[in-house]
Amino acid sequence: MIELVDISKIYKNGEQETVALKDVSLTIEDGEFVAIMGTSGSGKSTLLHILGCMDKPTKGTYLLMGEDITHFKSRQLSKIRKSKITFVFQNFALMEKYTAYENIELPLLHRGISTRQRKKIILDAVRQLDIESQLYKLPKEMSGGQQQRVALARALVSGADIILADEPTGALDHATSMELMSILKEYNQKGKTVIIVTHDKEVAEFADKVIRIEDGALE
């Protein structure tokens, strides 16, 4: 369960202050599928980054599975990003010089998992996503849809129960977008918590709950 209590994020640029989030409080239950919607600049990404432990709030409390992680050090936060929370990005965020296999392997490294065990986990994931044939290709040799599946596989192998996605369909055509969303829905039905940021109403329809944000505040 995720609980944000009175979270604010203020960016300071010299004299100028930008309030990106204003006293946001929300609760997301395990296994929920949530869509965050709002106009550009309304603070959706900021909220998602805080949810994903990539950024810290200026004010407020963040409880993750009952634990107050507001004041966690950066190293503790990276541990959370390794195994509890994972991401799918709009532009896939694949390492260009590495094969699909190596990209998917990333969250499994340095966790005391043997090479053989890692291989098994990766093969399981790519089979589910139907990208076995892409395993030893570089990202640039794949289509957008395939790249996003690789990114999904990477999110899947980490074993994290929370998947955060910032406009995951933003770079995909309509048909591919729908495919991706059905996959995410499938994961959600298997018990994963999915939180996505989107502009697209059709995409948001996959969610159980829609959170609307405007000027950094929930509506």
Added chain:
Amino acid sequence: MMSRFLNYLARNKVQIILVMGLSIISLFLCVLALTNSFVFKAQIKDLKKIFQTDTDKIGVLNFSYVKDENRFGDDINEIKNIIRKDYGFICGAYTESYIYFEELWNNKVYLECNEEEYKGTFYEEYLSLSDVIMVDPEMMDIVDCGILKEDLLPITIGDELYYPIYVGSDFKHIIEIDDVLTSDTFGTKYIVKGYIEDTIWFSYYDPIEFPASPMKHKFIAPFGNEERTDSMTQLSTVNQIFIKGNVLKESDIRQIEKLASQKDIKISISTIEEKIQQFKVDNMEIMRNQYSFAIVVMICSMISISSLFCAFILMRIKEYGIRLAFGESKERLICTMVGRHLVYISIAMLIVILFAKKYFDATVLGEFSQLYNKSLVGYAFPITILVSILYTLISLIPPIIMINRMELVQLVKEEEI
């Protein structure tokens, strides 16, 4: 782990080659400077060890002109005797020559024993030659080689005159105490009185500027009557004649120089200490140049390596963002970078070690080779390894700061990963 590292190598050839090249050049210069300065220090230390007393109480006769070389044997003996009697100085000379002993001429074991030692030198064709240091017994009051002056006095057995000879420990299994050896030059007869163990003696070329070498494959004996007066033999002691006194008075020294000039021999006497100081001054200049060059190159290559790593990080900023997003910590990224660089540096160091050994083998005179090997292995390599670790860590400070300052969320936004 291993295969990941190999993949990494394959992907980053250019960077690695540049880093290795820079490291190899600067570490090699470091080895060079350290070795040379250590060789120099060791050489002087050895020299001081050979002389018993303070090097300012020992003088050496520097010859610049000898008019009548045929009379040199008699002249020099006269001069030495006056120095001893009138000035109360200890005075002695040494030379080193290769001579035949009749008894060893056909000794197979002896020839085999020399084979290894003489390999690659002029003497490999003349295995029955023996390397003999000939001295005035007075030399034993000037140097410390475990033999006393009295040990070198001639012995009469029956009506034959024998000179004592001491044998390098290499020949222990071939030559026994009380064996007789006969020189084929003047027929001088020697009788073996002992062995010389871990002792060193001056170089054949120059006592100061060339390194001393072990005596374990040499013989040492006093000049026989013939050798003492033989001008050829005595000429080879030129610049290897020493005097020693409690004080070497300036006035005495000038008088001795004058005495020699009356015999048309031009000498100047300087103390060993003066010679060492002069040698130091000459060397310091070279040393300083070598060190400054090595340091400048090292600093330049540290700056280059630093910028190379920073540029590399910037080129891969997206990859760093992705790694951080998926849970790799900054500490991990830094450790990986440092670890990799330490691997490169170790490989570079290995190449430097191999190359330096080859380089010195090829360029260093045989006389110096032992000293160079000793200082390479015992001094230059260990210090360079330490330097290389320091060099790595220092050159990685800017890239480490760079990684440490990365803000994940900024990377995620800017690069739109």
